[in-house]
Amino acid sequence: MQKTIRIGTRASMLALAQSNWIKGRIEAEYPQCTVELVKIITKGDKIVDVPLAKVGGKGLFVKEIEEALLSREVDIAVHSMKDVPAELPDGLHIGIITQRENPMDAFIATKYRSLAEMPTGATVGTSSLRRKAQLASLRPDLKIEDLRGNLDTRLRKLDEGRYDAIILAAAGLNRLNLFHRATFCFQAEEMLPAVAQGAVGIELRRSDEDLLQMLSFMSHRETTLAVRAERSYLARLEGGCQVPLAGFATLEGDTLTMTGLIAPVDGSRLLKAVRRGPAADAVAIGLQLAEELLAMGGREILEEVYGASIK
Structure with missing residues (x-):
């Protein structure tokens, strides 16, 4: 068992609250383990006077923390999942997703x-x-x-x-x-939340299998399945956290239902669609929902935002 765990985190009040919550859970489960917080300033933290949508790029709140993971300056990273791009650097993965807070x-x-x-x-x-x-x-x-x-x-x-x-x-x-x-x-019918809003994830190096096993007690099945569906949807739409799209999945029994939205910024039309199916097909449901919205006119909306074509 790893005796010391260094958590990479942003220095904002919210990020520190989330990381301290994870720290407390680890220490309660493993009293003999020392957990340290390593504060890292990200690009998104430095740019405070410009709308993120105008900054461009993905991973504005995670890139520097991921670099610290890859260079072994920290052992894990704690993220608000809505800030995490759909694609991660080679060698890293979101190993654990904890129980979702209020997503609205x-x-x-x-x-x-x-x-x-x-x-x-x-x-x-x-x-x-x-x-x-x-x-x-x-x-x-x-x-x-x-x-x-x-x-x-x-x-x-x-x-x-x-x-x-x-x-x-x-x-x-x-x-x-x-x-x-x-x-x-707001209810989801009025204001559909961002992909993975309310979920906290722990990012690790893929090679740290023992550490993943050690921390697996924090994993929440229902949240993990919902976030998998939402992030597969996000990946297909090539989206980051600052684009005019939303996606929200829920589980009832073994059925997963996901609603997606793509809209121009002026709100002149909201493209919405719903998909449901077995929870085991979470990733496929997210992908199918994205394809449906692209076919409804979402492709044109997003291409205008991105200034580039979507396959």
Whole structure:
């Protein structure tokens, strides 16, 4: 059994909360094991004044951490799975996915209890193209403005009056004990979440089989199957975390149901489709859903965003 485990993590409050949660679980399971956090600044952390969609590229919040894994500076990496690109570097894999937190988006405002209460022209802050498109479809009369920064920074900007409301992931609020700030959570029918939103994954070197076995007690079957479907869908659409697409899978018994969405940023049309099948076919269900949406017109929408063709 490995006596010391070094966790590579971003230095944001949320990333540290997630990594400390994993640290606590390992130490509780293996009291004789020492777990250390190694803080790593990523490109996405350095660029705080430009919408991520304009920065381009994938892996803005994981690349430097993966490099530390490959160079053996750290033993594992803890990620918000919605930030992890569909393709990983050779030699690395997401070995463990823990039980999913609330995957939905939360509405936070100081004056309004709901999106419906907001007056025409009110300002909503988000830099997510996925959220922008769905908000524009729900309330085309609102002003949607870019909002960057860590979770605590975004809340501060709201409190300073720069926005009338902001949209954040409910999972992040829960993990920082800030869910009381949320006025309500959107239902999936209103605001489909990002692929793997609410799920935390542990990335390891493929060669570290003993370490994977040691940490396997944290793996959650239902979340793992849902995230597999969502990430196969993401891979087929060549998407990162900042493109106008969404995907959400759930399990009921042994049946997996997944809903996908592709939309132009202005929300002028939302392409949605649903696929279901045996949970064992999770990867295939995600791929089939992606193909269906591409055929419905999603290919043209994404090619315009990417500035390149999709096979």
